[in-house]
Amino acid sequence: MAESSSATPRERYRAQVRAEVKKRAWEQIATAGASALSLNAIAKRMGMSGPALYRYFASRDELITELIRDAYRSLADTLHAASEKSGADVAALAHALRGWALDDPQRYFLVYGTPVPGYHAPDDITAIASENMATLLDAWTARPSADPATPFAEHLEGLGRQWADDHPAPPAALHGALTFWTRLHGVLSLELAGHFNGMGFDPAQLFVAELESLLPGGGGLSDPNG
Numbered sequence: 001m002a003e004s005s006s007a008t009p010r011e012r013y014r015a016q017v018r019a020e021v022k023k024r025a026w027e028q029i030a031t032a033g034a035s036a037l038s039l040n041a042i043a044k045r046m047g048m049s050g051p052a053l054y055r056y057f058a059s060r061d062e063l064i065t066e067l068i069r070d071a072y073r074s075l076a077d078t079l080h081a082a083s084e085k086s087g088a089d090v091a092a093l094a095h096a097l098r099g100w101a102l103d104d105p106q107r108y109f110l111v112y113g114t115p116v117p118g119y120h121a122p123d124d125i126t127a128i129a130s131e132n133m134a135t136l137l138d139a140w141t142a143r144p145s146a147d148p149a150t151p152f153a154e155h156l157e158g159l160g161r162q163w164a165d166d167h168p169a170p171p172a173a174l175h176g177a178l179t180f181w182t183r184l185h186g187v188l189s190l191e192l193a194g195h196f197n198g199m200g201f202d203p204a205q206l207f208v209a210e211l212e213s214l215l216p217g218g219g220g221l222s223d224p225n226g
Contacts, residue, residue, distance in 0.1 A: 018056050020046060022070070025063055030106045034116045037064065064110075064119055071107045072128040075100055079135045088139040094184055094211055098204075105192040112185060130165045136181065137164060140173040150175055180214055 007015070024042045039060055043053035057063040078100045079093055086092035101108040111129075149157075153175035156163075164174060187210055190196060191203040 014056065018066075021053065021056055021063065022067060025067060026106060029067075029110065034064065034110055037116075039063065061119055064116060065122060065125065068111055068121060068125055069128065071111045072125060072132070074107070075111075076128055076131045076135070079132055083135050083139060088142045090136075090139045090143060090180065090215060091211055093136060093139055094180070094207070097184065098188060098207055101188050101192060108188070108192060112189065133164060133177070133181070134167055136177045137167045137169045137173060140177040140180070141169045143173070143176075148172065176214070183210055183214065 021042055024045050025037060028037055028041060037060055039053050039057060040050040043050045046053070057066070075097075078096050082092045082096035083089075149171040153171035156174045156178065157171040164177075167174075169177065184207070187203075187207055191207075196203050196206075
């Protein structure tokens with residue numbers, strides 16, 4: 001807040017224009033997908049020339065990076081808040097993830113859907129994404145589990161933990177967290193893409209059933225906010 005109040009009128013105007021550009025970008029993504037994102041089309045919607053808009057975002061990739069950065073930062077903050085509120089409860093993180101995804105499916109698909117052709121994320125995006133896995137690994141490490149190490153868990157351990165950013169989680173927690181991440185993202189991606197439409201079941205109940213299989217004997221796995 002202090003930073004905003006100390007900004008010059010030009011800086012405030014620049015921030016306002018950049019915010020509107022991102023808003024228009026999300027609208028365009030919702031209509032045609034991220035691969036069709038066009039700065040010139042956004043400029044036209046805003047009543048600006050293409051060259052004028054390039055003063056705020058130098059390229060399409062810079063705009064995509066900003067959108068992805070915002071999305072990952074939002075998810076990281078959501079998971080951190082859920083972890084602190086629940087005492088690093090894995091089920092609470094799962095429901096926080098689903099709530100975040102349902103709140104804005106296009107935001108979810110930008111970071112977990114089909115990669116944008118020709119786009120390569122900078123290192124700081126990877127660092128923010130790693131925060132989310134670290135939060136999940138912390139929660140799995142804190143679980144009172146006697147799960148034996150599986151061959152796949154030992155495989156993950158043998159990789160040198162690069163994928164986990166050198167998190168000190170034991171092998172069973174590495175396996176559990178990765179299984180959680182892949183299975184729940186699979187369910188969410190199918191739900192958000194509409195593949196459950198017409199099948200007659202409640203996707204929220206399927207999500208809980210997946211949690212129950214991941215956390216046997218966990219109890220109380222339904223979304224407390226649902």
